[in-house]
Amino acid sequence: MKFDCGWYVLYVKSCWEKKVHESLKEISLESFLPQVKTIRQWSDRKKTILKPLFPSYVFVNINSSLEFHQALSVNGACAYIRFGKDYARVNEKEITQIKLLIGDENISEIETDSKLPKVGEIRRISYGSLNGLNCEIIKADNHNKLIVRIDSLRQNITAVIPSHLLEQIQKKKLC
Numbered sequence: 001m002k003f004d005c006g007w008y009v010l011y012v013k014s015c016w017e018k019k020v021h022e023s024l025k026e027i028s029l030e031s032f033l034p035q036v037k038t039i040r041q042w043s044d045r046k047k048t049i050l051k052p053l054f055p056s057y058v059f060v061n062i063n064s065s066l067e068f069h070q071a072l073s074v075n076g077a078c079a080y081i082r083f084g085k086d087y088a089r090v091n092e093k094e095i096t097q098i099k100l101l102i103g104d105e106n107i108s109e110i111e112t113d114s115k116l117p118k119v120g121e122i123r124r125i126s127y128g129s130l131n132g133l134n135c136e137i138i139k140a141d142n143h144n145k146l147i148v149r150i151d152s153l154r155q156n157i158t159a160v161i162p163s164h165l166l167e168q169i170q171k172k173k174l175c
Contacts (some may be wrong), residue, residue, distance in 0.1 A: 009081040009088040010058045016076035017052040017060040030061035032137040100129030111158040
């Protein structure tokens with residue numbers, strides 16, 4: 001295997017994301033587990049909890065083939081995500097954008113979806129942590145829902161963002 005340094009996507013057992021993330025930190029490996037707040041309803045109460053943005057995924061920053069194998073040996077880790085022969089890798093810019101997205105107080109709802117979005121209007125976000133990012137809009141429930149495609153994960157992020165923060169993209173003229 002040809003090894004490249006960077007962020008890899010580790011697939012973990014269901015509901016083991018936090019345990020694997022903590023175990024990776026204990027063996028001095030840099031990992032990232034994006035979590036979002038959600039409200040859970042029980043019969044007698046509501047509670048705000050943190051849940052993984054990408055269920056069964058933990059991101060690991062790998063710098064050597066030894067670290068690559070150490071991360072995989074953590075209890076609860078199953079395999080690295082692959083697309084064909086290639087391991088799924090996420091660049092530093094995408095990790096930074098995910099960190100900014102989950103820390104942005106202006107975004108009230110964040111969901112993920114692994115299906116390709118339907119073709120819709122393309123806009124550019126003009127404010128906040130995702131400023132300059134192109135997105136596809138889906139109109140539903142009187143909200144503008146934007147779909148942000150993160151190519152290296154083959155995942156979509158759906159976030160509720162006010163429409164005034166979205167600007168029209170200029171169409172290129174053909175010669």
